[in-house]
Amino acid sequence: MIFFSSRCLEYSFPGHPESPERVRRVYEYLNRKGYRFEEVKPCRKEDILLVHTPAHLKRVKTNSFFDPDTPNMENIYQYASLSAGAALQAAKQALEGENSFSLLRPPGHHAGKNYLGGFCYFNNIAIAVTWSLKKGVDKIAIVDFDGHHGNGSEDIFLGEKRVLYLSLHQYPAYPGTGEISKENCLNFPLPPGCKEEQFMRFFLEGINKVKKFSPSLIAVSAGFDAYKKDPLLNLNLEVETYLKIGEEIASLSKPLFALLEGGYHRDLPLCVENFLKGAGIK
Numbered sequence: 004m005i006f007f008s009s010r011c012l013e014y015s016f017p018g019h020p021e022s023p024e025r026v027r028r029v030y031e032y033l034n035r036k037g038y039r040f041e042e043v044k045p046c047r048k049e050d051i052l053l054v055h056t057p058a059h060l061k062r063v064k065t066n067s068f069f070d071p072d073t074p075n076m077e078n079i080y081q082y083a084s085l086s087a088g089a090a091l092q093a094a095k096q097a098l099e100g101e102n103s104f105s106l107l108r109p110p111g112h113h114a115g116k117n118y119l120g121g122f123c124y125f126n127n128i129a130i131a132v133t134w135s136l137k138k139g140v141d142k143i144a145i146v147d148f149d150g151h152h153g154n155g156s157e158d159i160f161l162g163e164k165r166v167l168y169l170s171l172h173q174y175p176a177y178p179g180t181g182e183i184s185k186e187n188c189l190n191f192p193l194p195p196g197c198k199e200e201q202f203m204r205f206f207l208e209g210i211n212k213v214k215k216f217s218p219s220l221i222a223v224s225a226g227f228d229a230y231k232k233d234p235l236l237n238l239n240l241e242v243e244t245y246l247k248i249g250e251e252i253a254s255l256s257k258p259l260f261a262l263l264e265g266g267y268h269r270d271l272p273l274c275v276e277n278f279l280k281g282a283g284i285k
């Protein structure tokens with residue numbers, strides 16, 4: 004199942020790479036391919052507070068922040084709540100037996116307990132994972148194949164034994180974290196220019212660790228900026244690599260849900276389609 008709301012296309016900031024067009028193109032492409040979409044509801048304040056501090060929530064709600072990458076826009080609280088709400092619904096759907104994907108923006112994995120950044124206001128995946136733990140899921144693995152390190156997700160889950168966080172990312176690059184693994188956070192920093200073969204070798208190593216961890220649920224931070232033509236990074240994945248990535252995650256045979264993070268090239272719809280096919284998300 005795919006969650007989407009055209010409301011997430013309503014906000015934009017001139018010249019910003021995280022634009023409504025990138026998501027609109029994916030939506031229109033998948034729609035033409037026969038995919039169907041479920042409408043979403045905003046996340047409740049209580050659920051945002053499972054992860055974020057009251058001060059952070061207030062900052063977003065009252066537009067009292069400044070970050071050069073993460074624009075302060077009217078109603079951004081509502082859009083960020085909607086994206087987090089879609090993440091919760093995707094997790095719920097996975098737990099009910101159907102793999103799912105949220106095609107909403109803003110993304111989330113750079114938002115920490117008490118900060119925003121990197122185009123992210125609330126950490127969608129962290130909210131969905133924490134909610135699932137609260138519902139009684141014993142162990143959850145987060146697989147983050149966005150080409151940037153999910154510093155916010157690490158900030159939130161470092162030391163949480165019920166969560167294994169796996170991230171593959173270019174290093175050095177924004178946000179400058181993820182050079183080494185720490186406790187339950189497994190980081191694979193990759194040099195700029197890294198080839199697909201090297202990326203996939205580390206990815207499979209990470210997937211093996213996920214298998215040993217034996218989670219009951221898999222949450223995927225699905226960013227597509229490790230794609231070879233992406234303007235923000237210098238990694239070299241092909242469109243077809245995302246099919247393999249999806250297949251490897253699905254081969255763990257656990258309930259899974261995935262959320263859109265980054266991905267800024269025009270080929271984003273093809274990358275997403277391949278991942279959905281590989282992961283068996285319809």
Ligand SMILES: [Zn+2]
Nearest residue numbers: 149151228265
């Ligand atoms: Zn990214």
